[in-house]
Amino acid sequence: MNAAEKATSAINAVRPSLLELSHFVHDHPELGYEEFQSAEAVARVCEKAGFVVERAIASLPTAFRATAGSGDLHVFFCAEYDALPDVGHACGHNIIAASSVGAAIGLAAVADELNLRVTLLGTPSEEGGGGKIDLIKAGYFDDAHAAMMIHPWPNERLEATCLAVDHFDVTFEGKDAHASAAPWEGINALDALTISQVALALLRQQFRPGDQVHGIVAEGGSAANIIPSHVVGRFMARSATSERLAELRVRINACFEAGAVATGARLTIEEIGSAFSHMESDAGLLAHYRAAAESLGRSFELDDAGAAKPTISTDMANVSLVVPSIHPLLAIPTNGAVNHQPEFTAACITDAADQAVIDGAVALALTTVGVAQDTSLRTRLESR
Numbered sequence: 001m002n003a004a005e006k007a008t009s010a011i012n013a014v015r016p017s018l019l020e021l022s023h024f025v026h027d028h029p030e031l032g033y034e035e036f037q038s039a040e041a042v043a044r045v046c047e048k049a050g051f052v053v054e055r056a057i058a059s060l061p062t063a064f065r066a067t068a069g070s071g072d073l074h075v076f077f078c079a080e081y082d083a084l085p086d087v088g089h090a091c092g093h094n095i096i097a098a099s100s101v102g103a104a105i106g107l108a109a110v111a112d113e114l115n116l117r118v119t120l121l122g123t124p125s126e127e128g129g130g131g132k133i134d135l136i137k138a139g140y141f142d143d144a145h146a147a148m149m150i151h152p153w154p155n156e157r158l159e160a161t162c163l164a165v166d167h168f169d170v171t172f173e174g175k176d177a178h179a180s181a182a183p184w185e186g187i188n189a190l191d192a193l194t195i196s197q198v199a200l201a202l203l204r205q206q207f208r209p210g211d212q213v214h215g216i217v218a219e220g221g222s223a224a225n226i227i228p229s230h231v232v233g234r235f236m237a238r239s240a241t242s243e244r245l246a247e248l249r250v251r252i253n254a255c256f257e258a259g260a261v262a263t264g265a266r267l268t269i270e271e272i273g274s275a276f277s278h279m280e281s282d283a284g285l286l287a288h289y290r291a292a293a294e295s296l297g298r299s300f301e302l303d304d305a306g307a308a309k310p311t312i313s314t315d316m317a318n319v320s321l322v323v324p325s326i327h328p329l330l331a332i333p334t335n336g337a338v339n340h341q342p343e344f345t346a347a348c349i350t351d352a353a354d355q356a357v358i359d360g361a362v363a364l365a366l367t368t369v370g371v372a373q374d375t376s377l378r379t380r381l382e383s384r
Contacts, residue, residue, distance in 0.1 A: 003110040003373070007365040010109035011102045011358065014049065018361065019354050021045050022098035026349045029083030032125025035062045038081035039122050042097050046120055049105045058138035063131055064122040065140065066104065069111025073382055075368050076119045076147040076323070077104050078316060080126045090345040091127070092152030092332070095357050099150055099330075102361025107368050114372040119144070123315075128167050129273035132315040136322060144323045145381040146285055148367065149316060150360040152348060153329035154338060156293070157310065158286055158303050160329060162279030163210055163238040164245040165313035167272040169218070170196070170233040170256050172265040177227040186227030189265045190220055193231050196259035203251060210240035210311070211248050234272075238313060241278045279317035282324035284377040285367065289328055292366035296359050298331070324381060330363075332356045 001009065011018075025038045039062040046066035047053045054065045077100040080093040104120040111118055121140065124131035135141060153160075172193055177186025200213055215235030221228030237252050239245035253269060260267035290300060316327045333352045337343030347353060371377055 003113055004366050004369045006110050006113075007106035007369055008362050011106040011361045011365060014102065014105055015358060017045055017048070018098045018102045018357055021101065022094045022354065022357050023349060025081050025094035025097055026089045029088035030081075031085065032082040032127055032129045032131070033060065033062060035081050035124055038097070039064060039124065042079055042081060042101060042122055045101050046104070049108065051104070051108070051120065058135050058140060060124060060131060060134055062122070062124040063135060066120040066122075067118065068104070068108035069117045071111055071115035071117045073115060073372055073378060074117040074119065074143055074145045075107065076121060076141065076144045077364060078121050078123050078132065078147060078149040078319070080123055080149070082125050082127050084127055084340060087340065087342045088345045089348050090340045090342060092339070092344070092348040092353070093126070095152045095332070095348055095353055095360065096149060098357045099360030099364065102357065103148070103364035103368070106361060106365035110369065114369065116368070116372060125273070126315055130276060130315040130318070133274040133276075133318050136318060141319060141323050145384060146282070146371065147319050147323045147325040148285065148364050150328055150330040150364060152332045152353070152356060153310070154331065154334045155302055155329065156298050156300055156331040157329040158290060158300055159281045159309065159327065160312045161210075161309040162317040162327070163212065163240060163311055163313050164242045164278045164317070165236055165238045165276045166245060166249060167236050169270045169272060170235060171268040171270070172231045172260065173268070174227065174229045174263065174265040176229040179225045179227050183227055187229070187264045188227050189231035189263070190228040192259035192263040192265040192267070193217065193233050194259070195262050196256045199255035199258050200252065203255060208244070210238070211244070212238040213252055242275065245275070274315070274318075276313050276315050277318045277321055279314070279320045279325075279327065281320065281326050284374070284380070285324060285326045285371060286328070288370035288374065289326055289363060289367040291370060292363045293328070295366065296363060298359065298363075324384075330356055330360050
């Protein structure tokens, strides 16, 4: 067997373990930085496969590093396993985790033959917080030559448009008062947030393409007959690049300041986690991924037709600015559902989703085999 066949065979040999892992993570949804069961389940599969596993890296209890091989070309796979509030794994991180583990296992089987070193990073809190950014700051990507993962999606796409994003909480502090007997004694914090949201809605007319803002009222008061004195909104702002996002935030913050000025409430804006950047996919890696995915029967008609790329945000984008990276979208049947809907959660545990775990693992493994045998690309990556 050649290297591609050996890697594929190694993945197929652990198919039951990969699918069991995907189902376990799906059945145990945990929020960011709290993925204790999921992270341990992923780490144990790596350990059983012979990887050297280091837990709780970068002072993050649910981050880990699993390594195999000692070759010159160092390839990273990222495993995500955090869930969303209420809807669980509606972004398919169970599939991401299992496919990345499978790819790492497949490559470990040919690491010596291809002169590879393989690292799987368990990366917490992609849905806000940014575990990969924490690991970048702690130096865990410093010796990487390439980084890869797949992401389940309703369609097959080579890449998405990854918008830079900030996550932040907005708090208004006012003054309680009886809403009927003496409302003039109060300072209405909810009015401050309402004025801010109206200002944001008007500002949207002047947004540039790619600019976005959206949020929720996390705390809106305690009773209808009490003037709300403490209100919290959770927001996200996005733009095409980190530089444009910084400019956008000045105008967005001014909308919240307007709410404070108009009502007399006190404003606090607290950043949540790290800012996510825009993404720059590596064309050479992506070409090998396409060939690998097509060899499995997957196709990219939407890309070939020039269809608009979907817009997402991910901390894998930050990785792409320091390490050549790819983040392709792997199709699963969803019956019209899109990511972050409960119907997508259900789609991530079907027979087709199980096949996506294996296809994703094989596609990433074959991508790496192709890269390792591509002298020009390998030289470029190793010379970074």
